[in-house]
Amino acid sequence: MFINLSDEQLVELAVSKDPEAFGEIVRRWERKIFALCFGMLAREDEARDAAQETFIAAYRNLSKFRGEAKVSSWLHRIAVNQCLTTKRRAKTRSEDFIDEEKHEEERYFVAPEKASPARTIEANERLTLVRQAVTSLPSELRQVIVMKEFEDMTFQEISETLEVPLSTVKSRLYTALKQLRMKLERVPLEIA
Amino acid sequence: MKNDKDIKVKPCASGDLVAYLYDELTTQERSSFETHLADCGRCTDEFAELSFARLDVYEWHRDEFAGMETPRFVIPYAEANVSWMDAVRIFFASNRQWAATGGAFALIAVVFGAVLISSSFKGGGDLVQGPAADDFASNRVQPVVLPLAPSSAEDKNVGPSGEVSNSEPRVINASSAEKSPKTGGTIRQPLKNSERIQSKPVQAQRKTAPRLNDFEDEIDNTLRLGDLLADVDTRD
Numbered sequence: 001m002f003i004n005l006s007d008e009q010l011v012e013l014a015v016s017k018d019p020e021a022f023g024e025i026v027r028r029w030e031r032k033i034f035a036l037c038f039g040m041l042a043r044e045d046e047a048r049d050a051a052q053e054t055f056i057a058a059y060r061n062l063s064k065f066r067g068e069a070k071v072s073s074w075l076h077r078i079a080v081n082q083c084l085t086t087k088r089r090a091k092t093r094s095e096d097f098i099d100e101e102k103h104e105e106e107r108y109f110v111a112p113e114k115a116s117p118a119r120t121i122e123a124n125e126r127l128t129l130v131r132q133a134v135t136s137l138p139s140e141l142r143q144v145i146v147m148k149e150f151e152d153m154t155f156q157e158i159s160e161t162l163e164v165p166l167s168t169v170k171s172r173l174y175t176a177l178k179q180l181r182m183k184l185e186r187v188p189l190e191i192a
Numbered sequence: 193m194k195n196d197k198d199i200k201v202k203p204c205a206s207g208d209l210v211a212y213l214y215d216e217l218t219t220q221e222r223s224s225f226e227t228h229l230a231d232c233g234r235c236t237d238e239f240a241e242l243s244f245a246r247l248d249v250y251e252w253h254r255d256e257f258a259g260m261e262t263p264r265f266v267i268p269y270a271e272a273n274v275s276w277m278d279a280v281r282i283f284f285a286s287n288r289q290w291a292a293t294g295g296a297f298a299l300i301a302v303v304f305g306a307v308l309i310s311s312s313f314k315g316g317g318d319l320v321q322g323p324a325a326d327d328f329a330s331n332r333v334q335p336v337v338l339p340l341a342p343s344s345a346e347d348k349n350v351g352p353s354g355e356v357s358n359s360e361p362r363v364i365n366a367s368s369a370e371k372s373p374k375t376g377g378t379i380r381q382p383l384k385n386s387e388r389i390q391s392k393p394v395q396a397q398r399k400t401a402p403r404l405n406d407f408e409d410e411i412d413n414t415l416r417l418g419d420l421l422a423d424v425d426t427r428d
Contacts, residue, residue, distance in 0.1 A: 032244050039213050039243025069233060076236040080229055087226075123255070130252045148214065149249050150257065155216055170207040174242070177210070181245040 007071035015062045022062065025071065026055050032072075033079050040083040050086050054079040133183040141176035148173060204235050213242055 002010055002024035013021040033054050037047035057078050065074060134142060147153045147161070155173075159166045211217050212225050229235050284291035 031247075032240060035244040035247035036240040038247055038250075039239065042215060072240075073233050073237055076240045077230075077233065079240075080236050084226055084230060123251075126248070127252050127255055130248045131256070134249065134252070145249060149246075149253050155211070155214070167207060170210045173214075174206040174210045177242045177245040180248065181241050184245070184248060 008067055011062060011065055011067075011071055014059075015065075022059055025058075029072065029075055030055070033075055036076060036079050037083050040080070041086060046086055046090075050079065050082045053086075054082045057082065129184060130180075133180050136183065137176055137179060141172055141179065144169060144172045145176045145180075204232060204238070206238075209235065209239055209242060213239065213246060 002013075002021055005013065005021075005024070007025060007028070010021045010025050014025070030051065034047055034051040037050040037054070038044065041047050041050060054075065058075055061078075065071070069077075134145060137145065143162070144158060147158045148155075153161070155166055155169045158169045162169070208217070208221075208225055212222065212229075215222075217225060229239065284294065
């Protein structure tokens, strides 16, 4: 029903007539917003909560959206602010002598969400596409991705291992992620 | 201590975006970048794109590799330089059962070899020597002397059904006889049928021993040359 409408049209529809049009916006952007939150917070549970808060805040402020920017940028801005708020709260909690070790354990033992079989199949398909995309990267970009994501090496360690400047490592990683994004652009967002 | 104004973070720098994404900025650099990120729509969108790509790689790693068991690698260091003695030692070190079995065989071989060597030095060729062997030598079997009796006499001791009569005694040498607990001498035991049969070749052997007196004149019916030529007329 809402598939052929643009994001801006969906927001307009959600504000004026059909609040359920916002559901289509959530479906289109939930993964990207979650990725942004995960990139900022580096924790799945906090990123999930922040993404949830982002969409709630967006829905409450739909009437304030004037169409000067794209919906995606508007959502990104809300998500960044939400993540910064989350980080400030976490910092405050840690200053209030919240047990940091318990916090660290939560980082690695996050209860997985129960996924439906269809969603599992879609996630597997996406993993296959990601694997193909990473494999098709040039070797100097692929090795930086592997060293960073799989080996968990720092930029300095990668720089020493490959004997290249630190700025080159950052540049290669940036290029690798951009190329991956372009290769996966055609993958429908509802997958995964 | 640096102030926030002293921290140099280039606006919209790709390196800082990546460094922030992978949490490799210092606390002050991070704070400064977040302030910039909250106000810069371009950096926010760029950061969202990078985060999206990174999440894909992260999930790929988590779902395909995190639970994968690390394979066990065996590297054959300097395999070519191992001598045969080292190879044997390594083999037995890794197989305790084989080591125990090999040790047992080696012990048996040593004991057997020692016995063999000692016997060859003592007995001049006799395989078994020592106290037991001496007893055996002292009780060495003497020739059995049985009274020569005609075959008819032998037949007397055999019953009609073939059983042997116990009436005829015999003398058994010390080796085969049981010593009497009272006298310590030999005792007489009746001959068994099988022993009687075995004693015959001894008699025959002694009877047929070559002696000059044993030869008697007998009628010689063998053909001679003179007999062949007896009827030949040799007259002129």
